[in-house]
Amino acid sequence: MITKVTYLIATILSVKAFPQNIQLLSQLPSDPIEQPDSWAWGRHPKEGFGYKARNSLTLEQCIDNPETAGTVHCDGYDYSYPVELCISMPRLAPLKVCADAEFPKDFCVANAVKLIKANGCQSYLTDLCTADVSLAVSSDCAGVKFPASACTSNANFAILDNCKGVEFPASFCTTSVQIALLDNCKDAKLPKEFCVNGDLRMIKAKGCSKFLGDICSQSLELANSADCLPAQKSVSVFRCTRSRDICLSQLCELKVRDKGSCPQ
Known part of the structure; x- marks a missing residue:
């Protein structure tokens, strides 16, 4: 009885370790990297047995x-490469194998797009974010405070939330109407010729408030708008009497009380 049991166990182990007397889909490799008993075996209803070695390499x-x-x-292993190797192969720098490496600033900035998430470059995050417009507007740079020099070096950066609170000089505020309308230019003394340039949006520019009368007198729609009420005292008689429509408008109620004197 014991002999039969022993024989049965040996037979089961033998079959489990390696399929016996079966028709394989292909020949076993002559020099397998791992023993066949560690492979994944499976049987297809029509095509017989198949096998596949484990899809992994050793740690070494x-x-x-x-x-x-x-x-x-190799993703399942925990190992690291020296910083010199990570730098010589930039593809490795953002990976787990280089997570503990501290990279120099020049290397991080030169590879900003690839290394924006790299642990070894986080101390230079501002420099990376301002190295490329696509990064500046990305979620990776959300909340990063840009320095004034970066905000005023690129009009695309200036309109981002990253530049809120930065005070722009008048020379930069006159780059475009869009920038002039930003809160960053509220204290900038914008020149009259820029404010009165025919773009009616300038009525909203805080840096143009001292020229409000000149702006409002450019359009009848503006002259009768609530935005131009503060300009009733500052608008000049000259501006009011250049056009009959403007002269009769709400803007000129205080400066031209006798509407009969308005131009015909």
Whole structure:
């Protein structure tokens, strides 16, 4: 009885370790990297048995071959590369194998798009965010405070929330109407010729408030708007009497009380 049991157990183990007397889909490799009993075996209803070696490399293989880092073959291992290797192969820098490396600023900025998430570049995040417009507007740079020099070096940066609170000089505020309307230019003394340039949006520019009468007299719609009520005292008689419509408007009620004197 004991002999029969022993024989049965041996037979089961043998079959479990390696399928016996079956028709394989292809031949076993002559020099397999792992023993077949560790492979995944499966049987297809019509095509017989098939086999597949485990889809992974050893830790030593992963360490010795940096090109395998970040692949499914090595992701399960915990190992690191020296900073020199991470720098020599920028593809590795954002990966887990280089997570503990501290990179120099020049390397981070030169590879800003690739390294925006790299741990070793986080101390230079502002420099990375302002190195490329696509990064500046990305979620990776949300909440990063840009310095005044960066905000005024690129009009695309100036309109971002990253530049809120930065005071722009008048020379930069006159770059465009869009920038002049930003709160960053509220204390800038904008020149009259820029404020009275025919763009009616300038009525909203805080830096143009001292020229409100000149702006409002450019359009009948503006002259009768609530935005121009504060200009009733400052608008000049000359501005009011250049056009009959403007002269009769709400803007000129205080400066031209005798509407009969308005031009015909």
